Amino acid sequence: MARASARARGARRARRARRGRARREAPTQQYRCPTCRAELERFWAFCPDCGRRLSWPDTQKETGVECRYCRWMVSDRFSHCPWCGRDIADRASSPDPLKAPKGFKYHARCDWGCGGGVMYPMRFCPWCGRPQRWRYDDFDNICPRCNRGVDDWMDVCPWCGEDATGQDLIRRALTRARRLLVVARLKDWNYRVLLRPGVSGVTLRTPKVIEIERRYVTGKRRRDEISWNMLTGLILHELGHSFLSHNWSWTRTGRFRRAFGEVRKAYRVADSKWVDLERRGVTTTLPDFVTAYAATHPQEDFAETFRVYVARRGRLRELFAEFGRKRKGVIVFEKFLALHDFVRSLRGWH
Numbered sequence: 001m002a003r004a005s006a007r008a009r010g011a012r013r014a015r016r017a018r019r020g021r022a023r024r025e026a027p028t029q030q031y032r033c034p035t036c037r038a039e040l041e042r043f044w045a046f047c048p049d050c051g052r053r054l055s056w057p058d059t060q061k062e063t064g065v066e067c068r069y070c071r072w073m074v075s076d077r078f079s080h081c082p083w084c085g086r087d088i089a090d091r092a093s094s095p096d097p098l099k100a101p102k103g104f105k106y107h108a109r110c111d112w113g114c115g116g117g118v119m120y121p122m123r124f125c126p127w128c129g130r131p132q133r134w135r136y137d138d139f140d141n142i143c144p145r146c147n148r149g150v151d152d153w154m155d156v157c158p159w160c161g162e163d164a165t166g167q168d169l170i171r172r173a174l175t176r177a178r179r180l181l182v183v184a185r186l187k188d189w190n191y192r193v194l195l196r197p198g199v200s201g202v203t204l205r206t207p208k209v210i211e212i213e214r215r216y217v218t219g220k221r222r223r224d225e226i227s228w229n230m231l232t233g234l235i236l237h238e239l240g241h242s243f244l245s246h247n248w249s250w251t252r253t254g255r256f257r258r259a260f261g262e263v264r265k266a267y268r269v270a271d272s273k274w275v276d277l278e279r280r281g282v283t284t285t286l287p288d289f290v291t292a293y294a295a296t297h298p299q300e301d302f303a304e305t306f307r308v309y310v311a312r313r314g315r316l317r318e319l320f321a322e323f324g325r326k327r328k329g330v331i332v333f334e335k336f337l338a339l340h341d342f343v344r345s346l347r348g349w350h
Helices: 002-023 171-183 228-246 248-252 254-260 298-311 316-325 330-347
Strands: 192-196 209-213
Touching: 171 228, 171 298, 209 228, 228 248, 228 298, 248 254, 254 298, 254 330, 298 330, 316 330
Parallel strands: 192 209
Antiparallel strands: none
16 A cells, blocks of 8 residues: 555656646747847847847748848738838738738737737838837837837947937037046946936936936937036036935935935925026025025935036135135035045045
């Protein structure tokens, strides 16, 4: 009996193991760039790491047909290439739009109502040839050039091949800000400036990622309409938030709290509140703050102090002389001294 029950238990374990192997998912195929070996998603037009233009031929013989213009995989039932939009209709093409021919999946209907099915991320409908729009919810943000999905780590947009960060559109202001940081002797903390839609800012989850609202650049019809001084001030202000988040342990020290207050208090500053980012000097309205916007929250107080400190190249003698003329309080002197001493400690000065 004992031997029979042991055999029965062994048989049950074998059946469970076979069922487990049957349920196990097959490993997904990984696609990599031929040049830099970066991981890719299928049907990306460019490598987001090195910028190489990619091609997706029918190497697995899924359909046995390639577009004669772009050499990407297509179906012999298509009337148009879904990747380049060219007319590829022949006698094998389906007279009626289909849902999903062999080698392709159905993800949505054509945006133009032709009745055919399209697969993500087809740029054109393979039946009527009209351009398609997709939602890019799986990406961190959208490209400032083509408005398609990109992630914050990408250097090149995988759809249009342009700069995914948008830094080429704000290079003039970004170069100014970097030069001012060098003159103020602030060491680079590997921050990353991105041109994105929405509100400019930095989050504690990603303190090195600085998002700049793109409407200041893309919303202008001509380049000479862009306020480069304002953009430089905005970048320096957001760099102040990033610098503070990157050195968050400093906010727990007594000197920082005496100068700027408790930065962990609830943040209730309206995004629509106006701030003069072109101004390099200090205001005369509030004696205990460098600008009026600095009085809204301790984090904004530090960001504005950082902006003025870097814009004035860390020259405390000039700043203190201006504070005296504008009757600033002692606490303003202490804020700049605390920031200056902390920067010196990071640089290893003696």
